[in-house]
Amino acid sequence: MSAPSVDNNERAIVVDALPASTQASHGPPKVSRKEALSGYFTIAAAAFGLISDGYQNNLMTMANVVFKKLYPKDYTSSVSTRVSNSLLVGAVIGQVVVGLICDRVGRKVALVGTTLFIVLGALLGTVAHGAHGSPAGLFWFLTFARGITGIGVGGEYPASSTSASEAANERMVKQRGPVFVMVTNFVLSFGGPLAVSVFLIVISAAGENHLSTVWRVCFGIGIVLPLTVFYFRMRMLSPKLYRKGAIKRRVPYVLVIKRYWRPLFGTCGAWFLYDFVTFPNGVFSGTIISSIIHNGDIKKTAEWQLLLGTIALPGVFVGAYLCNVIGRRNTMMLGFSGYLVFGLIIGCAYDRISKIIPLFIIFYGLMQSFGNLGPGDMLGLVSAESYATAVRGTCYGLSAAIGKTGAAVGTQAFTPIQNNLGKKYVEQLGQLSPLSLKRN
Numbered sequence: 001m002s003a004p005s006v007d008n009n010e011r012a013i014v015v016d017a018l019p020a021s022t023q024a025s026h027g028p029p030k031v032s033r034k035e036a037l038s039g040y041f042t043i044a045a046a047a048f049g050l051i052s053d054g055y056q057n058n059l060m061t062m063a064n065v066v067f068k069k070l071y072p073k074d075y076t077s078s079v080s081t082r083v084s085n086s087l088l089v090g091a092v093i094g095q096v097v098v099g100l101i102c103d104r105v106g107r108k109v110a111l112v113g114t115t116l117f118i119v120l121g122a123l124l125g126t127v128a129h130g131a132h133g134s135p136a137g138l139f140w141f142l143t144f145a146r147g148i149t150g151i152g153v154g155g156e157y158p159a160s161s162t163s164a165s166e167a168a169n170e171r172m173v174k175q176r177g178p179v180f181v182m183v184t185n186f187v188l189s190f191g192g193p194l195a196v197s198v199f200l201i202v203i204s205a206a207g208e209n210h211l212s213t214v215w216r217v218c219f220g221i222g223i224v225l226p227l228t229v230f231y232f233r234m235r236m237l238s239p240k241l242y243r244k245g246a247i248k249r250r251v252p253y254v255l256v257i258k259r260y261w262r263p264l265f266g267t268c269g270a271w272f273l274y275d276f277v278t279f280p281n282g283v284f285s286g287t288i289i290s291s292i293i294h295n296g297d298i299k300k301t302a303e304w305q306l307l308l309g310t311i312a313l314p315g316v317f318v319g320a321y322l323c324n325v326i327g328r329r330n331t332m333m334l335g336f337s338g339y340l341v342f343g344l345i346i347g348c349a350y351d352r353i354s355k356i357i358p359l360f361i362i363f364y365g366l367m368q369s370f371g372n373l374g375p376g377d378m379l380g381l382v383s384a385e386s387y388a389t390a391v392r393g394t395c396y397g398l399s400a401a402i403g404k405t406g407a408a409v410g411t412q413a414f415t416p417i418q419n420n421l422g423k424k425y426v427e428q429l430g431q432l433s434p435l436s437l438k439r440n
Contacts, residue, residue, distance in 0.1 A: 039167040042107075042236050045229045046164035047183035049111070052118055052225035053153045054191015058309075059222060060084050060146075061192070062199045062302055065290050066215045067139075069298060074135035081412055086143040088279070088408040090121075090150020091157075092401045098155030099397020103390065104248050107163045107238040110393070114155035115226045115233060121149025122222035152226070154404060157380075158397035160184070165384040165392070166239035177328070180384060181320040181377045189316050189372055192309035200302050208298060245389035256391050263386040264395060267379065271403030274375040277343075278368070279407030285364070292354045304361055311365025312372055319377035328378050328385075335374010342367035379403070 060083065067075040067083075094114065102110035124145035130137020161184050168179045195218070202217045237243075257264070281288075285308060290301040315335070322331045346353060346363050353360045380400075387395040 039171045039239065041232050042163050042167040042239060043171070043179065043183055045111070045232045045236060046160035046167075047187050048229045049115065049156055049160050049226060049233070050184060050187045051191055051194065052222065053156045054188040055195050055198075055225055056087065056118065056122070056149055056153050056191070056222055057188070058192040058195040059218065060087070061285060061305060062196060062298075063215050063218070065298055065301055066211050068290075070211050071135045075139070079139050083139055083142050083146060085408050085411050086146040087150040087153065088404050088411065090147040090152075091154030091404045092150075092408070094151035094154030095157050095397040095401035095404060097151075097397075099158035099393045099395075099401075101155075102159045102162060102393035102397075103246070104251070106246075107159060107166075107242055107393075108233065108236055110155060110159035111163065111233045111236075112230070114152045114159050115230050117152030117155065118149055118226045119152075119223055121145050121147070121152060122219060122226075124148060126216055126220040126223065149222075154401070157400040158393040161380055161384055162242075162393045162396055163239060166241040166389065170240055175324075177323040177381055178320040180381050181316065181323065184380050185372060185377050186313075186316045186320070189309075189313055189376065192312070193306055196302055196306040196309060200299070200306065203299060203302070211298075241389050247390040251391065256395070260387060260391075260395060263382075264399065267383045267386065267395075267399040268402035270375065271379050271383075271399050272406035274371070274379065274406070275403040276406035276410035278371055278376075279404075280410040280413075281368075289357075289361075292357060292360065304357065308361050308365045308368070311362065312368035315369030315371070315373035316377060319373040322373075323378065323381065328382055332374045332378040332382075335370050335372070335376070335378070337374075338370030339367055339374065342370060 064080055064084065067080070094117070098110050098114060101113070122145075125142055128138055128141040128145055130139075130141060161180075164183050165176070165180050168176045168183075172179055198221055199214070199218055203211075203214050206213045206217070285305060289304050289308070290298075293300055293304070319331055319335060322334070326334075342363055346360075346367060353363060380396075383396045383399045384392065
């Protein structure tokens with residue numbers, strides 16, 4: 001089949017300007033039984049694939065605590081930031097490159113490729129060693145391995161999210177928003193408690209005297225998770241919306257920018273500010289909790305971390321329910337408001353709240369729960385619904401990449417702010433994202 005002409009490409013971009021709205025009004029396209037089953041498998045595969053993303057995103061939460069215990073002199077704040085940031089740098093690359101691939105080559109190729117990158121990176125991280133047992137060499141090896149993992153993790157965002165959005169639009173158009181949230185942000189958020197639960201099981205089995213074994217087993221489990229969906233991804237079909245609307249050559253990017261510069265500016269800016277605040281607070285939450293526990297016990301730190309991650313989950317369900325009831329924008333603003341309130345409470349009263357660990361965990365968890373309810377749920381959904389099918393992966397990937405850039409900048413700034421100004425100023429950064437986004 002020959003590529004469509006430039007005129008047809010431009011027509012596809014213009015006609016499909018708001019695919020989520022226009023396609024919803026006309027109902028889902030007719031599909032064969034094989035395509036229908038493939039649609040459900042695509043949604044399920046996206047969910048299970050993104051669980052591995054959530055696991056990898058939160059793997060360093062307790063690993064940072066373990067490495068600080070094992071290598072107190074070598075695992076400095078700069079090394080900790082470098083290892084944590086390597087996943088984000090890889091994710092930015094993966095989001096942009098895979099976003100282009102899933103539009104120009106196909107959703108299936110992108111999904112299979114991201115799975116392979118995650119498996120390779122997780123494998124390298126599990127077997128990481130420094131030359132002659134050098135801790136510095138170990139952490140450089142981990143930096144490289146986490147970067148490889150990050151390419152796969154980042155690529156999952158445009159590949160899985162766009163596929164899930166299009167498949168949901170074919171099979172359950174009226175519930176597309178809630179379904180999208182549950183197979184994207186819920187499983188990403190669930191990766192936090194999952195990573196901590198795995199850590200607690202492994203440390204209970206191996207004991208605190210074998211921390212090297214503990215972190216390697218936790219890294220190794222990250223190999224298994226993406227492999228659980230590899231077979232289904234090899235068998236799936238690309239969504240029918242993509243096959244009908246794909247533009248694989250001579251994409252009119254000038255027209256895309258002209259048509260979508262406003263939603264691009266909005267989604268990129270909102271994602272940057274939100275991830276700037278939330279990602280470092282998630283990655284280093286184990287370190288924060290460890291510092292307020294008197295004896296810095298690793299197991300107690302993990303138990304409190306598990307409670308924190310669990311408290312943050314209900315917001316995902318509330319946001320998924322409200323997005324159809326009160327709309328995407330109002331749901332996002334409600335989440336921002338709650339995030340702002342609890343961020344201010346924690347930041348302003350940090351010295352007192354941090355002395356009462358259960359109260360601190362509850363407030364910290366509620367702040368993250370409201371973040372999930374609003375921007376956590378809605379940013380991905382709005383990004384998936386704002387662009388034409390032919391360029392959805394590219395634009396979604398770019399928006400997510402700008403968000404991960406914000407996460408990398410926030411992670412880089414976290415430790416200096418904490419060391420020089422104190423932890424309460426880290427929490428008060430939570431004021432920045434909601435206020436800035438409310439103005440937009």
